[in-house]
Amino acid sequence: xxxxxxxxxxxxxxxxxxxxxxxxxxxxxxxxxxxxxxxxxxxxxxxxxxxxxxxxxxxxxxxxxxxxxxxxxxxxxxxxxxxxxxxxxxxxxxxxxxxxxxxxxxxxxxxxxxxxxxxxxxxxxxxxxxxxxxxxxxxxxxxxxxxxxxxxxxxxxxxxxxxxxxxxxxxxxxxxxxxxxxxxxxxxxxxxxxxxxxxxxxxxxxxxxxxxxxxxxxxxxxxxxxxxxxxxxxxxxxxxxxxxxxxxxxxxxxxxxxxxxxxxxxxxxxxxxxxxxxxxxxxxxxxxxxxxxxxxxxxxxxxxxxxxxxxxxxxxxxxxxxxxxxxxxxxxxxxxxxxxxxxxxxxxxxxxxxxxxxxxxxxxxxxxxxxxxxxxxxxxxxxxxxxxxxxxxxxxxxxxxxxxxxxxxxxxxxxxxxxxxxxxxxxxxxxxxxxxxxxxxxxxxxxxxxxxxxxxxxxxxxxxxxxxxxxxxxxxx
Numbered sequence: 001x002x003x004x005x006x007x008x009x010x011x012x013x014x015x016x017x018x019x020x021x022x023x024x025x026x027x028x029x030x031x032x033x034x035x036x037x038x039x040x041x042x043x044x045x046x047x048x049x050x051x052x053x054x055x056x057x058x059x060x061x062x063x064x065x066x067x068x069x070x071x072x073x074x075x076x077x078x079x080x081x082x083x084x085x086x087x088x089x090x091x092x093x094x095x096x097x098x099x100x101x102x103x104x105x106x107x108x109x110x111x112x113x114x115x116x117x118x119x120x121x122x123x124x125x126x127x128x129x130x131x132x133x134x135x136x137x138x139x140x141x142x143x144x145x146x147x148x149x150x151x152x153x154x155x156x157x158x159x160x161x162x163x164x165x166x167x168x169x170x171x172x173x174x175x176x177x178x179x180x181x182x183x184x185x186x187x188x189x190x191x192x193x194x195x196x197x198x199x200x201x202x203x204x205x206x207x208x209x210x211x212x213x214x215x216x217x218x219x220x221x222x223x224x225x226x227x228x229x230x231x232x233x234x235x236x237x238x239x240x241x242x243x244x245x246x247x248x249x250x251x252x253x254x255x256x257x258x259x260x261x262x263x264x265x266x267x268x269x270x271x272x273x274x275x276x277x278x279x280x281x282x283x284x285x286x287x288x289x290x291x292x293x294x295x296x297x298x299x300x301x302x303x304x305x306x307x308x309x310x311x312x313x314x315x316x317x318x319x320x321x322x323x324x325x326x327x328x329x330x331x332x333x334x335x336x337x338x339x340x341x342x343x344x345x346x347x348x349x350x351x352x353x354x355x356x357x358x359x360x361x362x363x364x365x366x367x368x369x370x371x372x373x374x375x376x377x378x379x380x381x382x383x384x385x386x387x388x389x390x391x392x393x394x395x396x397x398x399x400x401x402x403x404x405x406x407x408x409x410x411x412x413x414x415x416x417x418x419x420x421x422x423x424x425x426x427x428x429x430x431x432x433x434x435x436x437x438x439x440x441x442x443x444x445x446x447x448x449x450x451x452x453x454x455x456x457x458x459x460x461x462x463x464x465x466x467x468x469x470x471x472x473x474x475x476x477x
Contacts, residue, residue, distance in 0.1 A: 034166070035064030036158040038071070039175040042138050043131070044223045044259040045270040053087060054137055055226075058130035058173065060121055060158075067120040070159035071130065074145075075100065075110035076170050081145035081153045082109040084135045092129030094119025108147040114162060138268055142176035176268075185209040187240070187258050189271040196281050197364045198312035200246040203276075205258045207238035209266055218261040218268075225255050232258065247316060251364060253277050280366045281313035285322070285359045287370035295380050296461035297412030300345040304357035304370060306336060313364060320362035326353050347412070348377045350461060379463045382407040382414065382436070386454040386468035394474050397443050402454035402468060404436040412461040421453045432456075444474040 038060045046053040062068045074081040080101030086109070089097045094116045101109035111132060121127045136153075145153040154173040159165050188206045195201060207216050215236035222230050222242045232242035240258055254276045262268030283306055290301040306318040322341035324331045334341040341357075354372045361367035382404040392398045402418040417429040418438040430438030444450055450472045458464035 033065040034068075034158070034160055034169045035062065036068055036071075036169055036171055037061045037063055038073075038156065038171070038173040040141070040154065040173050041175055041261060042259065042268050042270075043221065043228060044226070044257055046133075046226060048255075048273060051135055052137070053133050053135060055133045056131060056141075057128070059126055059128050060130060061126040062121040062123050064169075065123050066160045067122055068158050069115045069120040069161040069165070070157075070163050070168075071113045072100075072157040072159075072163070073111045073113070073130075073132075073173065074108070074153060074156060075112070076151075076155060076157050077168075079145075079148050079151065080108045080110040081148060081151060081155060082111075082134070082136060083140060083146050083153070085109050086111060086132040086134045088133040090129065090131035092119070092127055095129075104147070106147055108145060112163065120161070138176045185260060185262070185266045185269040187260050187269045187271040189258070189274045190256075192275040192277075194277040194279060195249075196310045196312055197249070197251050197278050198247045198281060198310065198314075198316050199249075199278075200312075201244040201249055201276060203232075203242045203256065203258075205232075205240040205271055207234070207240065207260050207266070207269065209238075214265040216260075216263065216266060218263040218266070221259045221261070223257045223259060234260075246312065249276070249278050251278050251280055280361070280364055281308055281310035281316070283307065283318065283359055283361070283365040283368040284309050285357050285368045285370040287355065287357045287373050289355060289373050289375055292374065293376050293378070294348070295378050295408045295411045296350050297347060297380070298377075298408065298410045300348050300375065302343045302345070302355055302357065303340060304334075304342075304359070305340045306359050306365070306368070307339075308365065316364050318359075318362060318365055320360050320365075323358045323360065325356045325358065327356075331355075348375070350377050350379050352376050379458075379461055380407045380411045380414070381463045382465055384418075384454060384456055384465040384468045386452060386470040388452060388470045388472050390471070391473045391475065392444060394444055394447050394476055397441050398472060399439055399441050400452055400454070400470070401437055401439040402430065402456070404432075404456075404465070407436075414456065414462040415459045416457070419455050419457075421455070422450055427452075444472065447474050447476045449473050 040056050040058045043055045043057050060071050085103055091097050095113050097113045103109050141153050145151050152172050156173050157168050157170050159168045186208050190203050216238045220232040220234040220240045221228050222232050232240045255273050257273045258271040260269045286305045288303045302324050304322045308314045318336050318339045321333045321335050323333045324343040334343045353375045356372045357370040359368050383406040386402050388400045400420055404414055413436055414432050417431050420428050420440050427442055428440035430440045432438045453467050453469050455467045
């Protein structure tokens, strides 16, 4: 976990304001079984503020035969060597830290890491995870301490267990170069760019210096938004190349920086921060309908497919919802599944409809609208029939039944009533049942042939069919 500290806030008091010769006595009495070494590396430099902040990582190696439980960076009993107060500190698992020192011209600052039981470094093992950020540059840390000019800034101390648990051991952390040693280097910075999501980002830079003979060695790391995201390839000529995995960079603006570790001949360096903007990919929405000419009552299914127009994003799933419309009227929405969304219309109204689908966009894709599909919904045109017994005795009731047939499957059932006539005289009306039939019961009072007619005026879904007739012969009783 990283913790930030305010300058001037001290966590552990120094034992003295000056480095005293007692250290030599402690070193002369140190345990032979205690051995340690540490290496510090500049991870990256944050140049987003007027004064750069340097981020360092350390490894601690137990070269003795006992454990290491305390690592006190830039400290020996009586002296703290760091010129500036660290602004952030990171602990390995099972370790905790505190800051010590006085932050004055006479005595500087230090970081003390202490392990919990079971987290100490075992003999022959190396532990990573120590890190801190500071305004002190690598050249400053690699030199002499401003508060104790006779001592190296990175002179440090270890104990086998907790602080002061034994005589301890003094040693110098290695890894940084002084400015008077290797030649200065410059790391070029790529131009800020914009790419579509899903694109494999390829970044290139160049390490240059006045040294034109010695090959560049060491490592080149890449940071994204101040976090190390990988190691770039480093050529002997200083060429740096980093390629991201396709689709791994999310939409948004990202800040990148190349950090060169340096080597025996070349000092470390870092490029300026450059930006990469990852934009959403373009989409295209298509619309299919289950029929373009249907009758009233027949259901319609609208299917919208969302395609990735940007080639790099074709393998990325589309997410979000699709809104289905009839002209400007919203019918409803459906969630995308398998890069498509469906919507069913149970009873489209008679008339002409212009259906459309609007994809609202998602995390990785911009919105898009389909081309409208025109669907004509026509009224049903059933046939009307009239049935009755062919003969009946005068005075005996007779059933007249009208029925509809010939409509397309799944269409709406006619509604309303059927009107029954004998000749031109209305003799009654019958309500149309769900089975598309209507009837009345009539009684003939005179003998002879009687002609009956059934008519239907139609409704919003059904055209008025031709009248149906039936003849009945009535005989005297």
